[in-house]
Amino acid sequence: MTESAPTTEKSEKPGVLLGNVGKPIKLSGVQLDGISAEAGRAGDSIKVWTRLALTSDDRFFHRVAESLSGHIEFMARQSGQAVSLKNAGYILLVVHPDDTAELWVDATAVALRIMPKRDMVAGSVLFNNDIADVTGMSFPRVDIGEKDRIVCIFREGWRFGLFFDANPDGQLGIAEMQRDLGTLYRRLAHRDLYDAIADQATFSRLLAAGWFPFVEILGAEFQTLANSCEAGFDLNDEEVQLLAKFDAERLERMFKRWVSRPHFAGKEPLLRSAVKSFTNDDAVPVLKIVLTEIEGILNEAYRKVRGQSAKLKTLLAFAVSSAEAKAGRPDTLLFPTAFAEYLQQYTFANFDPSTSSGSAGSRHAVGHGHAAAETYTMVRALQAILTLDQLAFYT
Numbered sequence: 001m002t003e004s005a006p007t008t009e010k011s012e013k014p015g016v017l018l019g020n021v022g023k024p025i026k027l028s029g030v031q032l033d034g035i036s037a038e039a040g041r042a043g044d045s046i047k048v049w050t051r052l053a054l055t056s057d058d059r060f061f062h063r064v065a066e067s068l069s070g071h072i073e074f075m076a077r078q079s080g081q082a083v084s085l086k087n088a089g090y091i092l093l094v095v096h097p098d099d100t101a102e103l104w105v106d107a108t109a110v111a112l113r114i115m116p117k118r119d120m121v122a123g124s125v126l127f128n129n130d131i132a133d134v135t136g137m138s139f140p141r142v143d144i145g146e147k148d149r150i151v152c153i154f155r156e157g158w159r160f161g162l163f164f165d166a167n168p169d170g171q172l173g174i175a176e177m178q179r180d181l182g183t184l185y186r187r188l189a190h191r192d193l194y195d196a197i198a199d200q201a202t203f204s205r206l207l208a209a210g211w212f213p214f215v216e217i218l219g220a221e222f223q224t225l226a227n228s229c230e231a232g233f234d235l236n237d238e239e240v241q242l243l244a245k246f247d248a249e250r251l252e253r254m255f256k257r258w259v260s261r262p263h264f265a266g267k268e269p270l271l272r273s274a275v276k277s278f279t280n281d282d283a284v285p286v287l288k289i290v291l292t293e294i295e296g297i298l299n300e301a302y303r304k305v306r307g308q309s310a311k312l313k314t315l316l317a318f319a320v321s322s323a324e325a326k327a328g329r330p331d332t333l334l335f336p337t338a339f340a341e342y343l344q345q346y347t348f349a350n351f352d353p354s355t356s357s358g359s360a361g362s363r364h365a366v367g368h369g370h371a372a373a374e375t376y377t378m379v380r381a382l383q384a385i386l387t388l389d390q391l392a393f394y395t
Helices: 063-080 174-189 191-198 201-207 222-230 236-244 247-257 269-279 283-306 312-327 337-348 363-367 376-395
Strands: 005-010 025-027 053-056 090-095 101-107 111-116 131-138 148-155 159-165
Touching: 025 063, 053 063, 053 101, 063 090, 063 159, 063 236, 090 236, 090 312, 111 174, 131 174, 159 174, 174 191, 191 201, 191 222, 201 222, 201 337, 222 236, 236 283, 236 376, 247 376, 269 283, 269 363, 283 312, 283 363, 283 376, 312 337, 312 376, 337 376
Parallel strands: 005 111
Antiparallel strands: 025 101, 053 159, 090 101, 090 148, 111 131, 148 159
């Protein structure tokens, strides 16, 4: 069988979509109204799932997937079409109100709705490192109506996702279906990243070292840091290698992203100075400028929305809610809740002024002149720049 590679569309403007690579198998008499959620004897009342979204890491996935695939194969045989689904990459079953259906097995175009890190034009080659977030998945060349029922089982890497909607209310909610499929894809494709955030020991080590899955380093760059933290290794070598990747061209690309945001634009001369200092390996002005401007940029974004200024606690909550609203869910690759923890524990960490033991990673210590001189390092300068960059995606 030929597996159809997902086509992509930009988060705001659809890209060029490919056609389906095959034709569907036509079925009839397909009755699919629910999946039993618990055991029961004849005559018992049991719970029934009419809508499900599972990954192969979930407890009931394999039982449900085998049950559904077995039923679909049986219905295909009843319609005179022998089909095996065990090696398929994408299975899509669309059941219409009259119980006729189309079964697509590795035969339909798949579109991902993404938030890109850089400007994209139709026809551009897209790399995994260009993706800031995945917010939806759809089948743009398949007619799916609001009254239809859906089964979708797909493979991503060594994991699987399953979406099922028996549409008991007669309104499928196609936008919600696409969002949930995107969530499944995102969690499958970036499972290691989600695991690193969920593992308190690993995440605590990352926070202590000043690292977070910043959008700009999502992918192999962050995964290298997370793997070293998980193993309990010192991060010096990984940090040196990462620093070397932030050349003038990459910094300029980030800078353009910042000043394209209205609440960043007024800070352009200051941010330009910070970028220039970074390319000159001068950490002190980078940290002095960036860390003291972050709160002001957040305040400006808040003022544009709410019409007034606010204190830091309110601004941090605003950043989280803005990211959730922008991505559509709280569990996207922007990780807004985890980022709030990062800001509180690292960027805006408190310090004891009586001991002069503050770190240049803390805005409070830097702003009040209590950060030890030896803590003004290029690694911390990069972390501050990545923190600022994260807010460009959030607000």
